[in-house]
Amino acid sequence: MRRREFISLFVGAAAACPLAVEPLQAQTRKGKIGYVHPVTISPSHVTFAILRKEWLRLGYVEGETFLARSGEGNLAHLSAVIRDLIEKDVGVLVVVGADAVRVAAATTKTIPIVAIDMETDPVQTGLVANFARPGGNVTGLFLDLPSLATKWIELMREAIPGIERIAFAWQPSMGRTQLDVALEAARALGIETIVLETSTTDDFAKSFSILAGPKRTGIILLTFPGFVTASARYATAAQLHGLPTMTFLRSPTKDGILMSYGPKQEEYFPRAIQIADRILRGDRVADVPVERPTKFEFVLNLKTAKALGISMSPSLLVRADEVIE
Incomplete structure (x- = not known):
């Protein structure tokens, strides 16, 4: 069931950059798009499937x-992998995940890189000069928003009123910034925490x-690529141990995660392909805002809630953009 949409008040370079497709520039495209995912390019993977619709719509041929x-x-x-794509004359790289973006940025300083998810503070680490004018060969979509941590904790507390502790599932290679912000947010809200190091290959x-x-413990999964697999x-x-779960993107709720709150993938992710297309038509990557x-969307899985013995409050149900039953 689709409900109303949450509109975020995040202020950034994207404020002046609408999500609708911009008119194509008159220049002819120069080069190809190279797409790099750290884990999979399976057509069934949600990121690949969303982006595929956009590159086909724009006339690219796989x-x-x-x-x-x-x-x-x-x-x-x-x-x-990246060097091989460069040898095949790609004019721009679309790279998924902070780890992969760092590798790409270390591998080439000349080929434009459009990131889908940058590290937590790309300015501090020197990946970009600033969000409005990145200045180098990297731009793209900034998903790793530490400010979402408070929202996740608040939703978890509202869904499970008696919750005493939150475990933050964290992949160490993503860096500590988002984790540290999440821990501080939990401390400010009076919630006990535990850090659970994790990866996609774990015996969960x-x-x-x-x-x-x-x-009573809940798990909040911090962002890292490949989790959908x-x-x-x-x-x-998590259900085996009676643990309610919260994650960043909508798609895992279809697999049984209790809740998600984060960017609306279907509208946001295609921007990466649109940006790459603009660069191939002549835009300078250094001037393309991050x-x-x-x-944002809030999704609840009622089937999972019932399995965990959780009764969702009417106020949560009415605020959800989608309820999976």
Whole structure:
């Protein structure tokens, strides 16, 4: 069931950059788009499927003017993947995930890179000079918003009024900034916390066993790429231990995650392909603003709630953009 949309008041470079497709420039495209995902380029993967609609709509041909490659979960392999794409004359790289973006930025200083999710503070780390004018060869979409942490905790507390503790599932390679912000937000709200280091290859049932006990505990998954490939196993393991779960993007709720709150993927992610297309038509990557999401969605999985013995309040149900039953 679709409900009303949440509109974020995030102020950033994207404020002046509408999500609708901009008129195509008159210049002829120069080069191809190279797409790099650290884990998978399966057509069933949500990011690939969303982006595929956009590059086909813009007239790109897979295997010819659009080349997709995966690191297959091996971060050390990504540099070779990127170099191979460069040798195939790609004019711009669309790279998913902060880890992969860092590798791409270290591999080339000349080929434009359009990121789908940058590290938590790309200005502080020197990835871009600023959001309005990045200044180098990297721009794109900024998803890793530490300011969402308070919202996640508040929604978790409202859904589970007796919750005593929150476990933040965190992949160490993503850096500590978002984790530290989340821990501070929990402290300010008077919630006990635990940090759970995780990756897509984990035995989640074993990992979650340490959370079993008398304390009512929920799990908030902090952002990292590739999670969708493991979300069904993650959700099953959490339900096995009676743990309510919250995540960043909508798609894992279809696999049994209890709740999600984050950017609206179907509207936001295609911007990366549109930006790449603009660059191939002549826009300078150094002058293309980094964009932040402006539309967010809140999704609830009632089937999971029932399995966990949780009764969602009417106020939460009415505020949800989608309720999975």
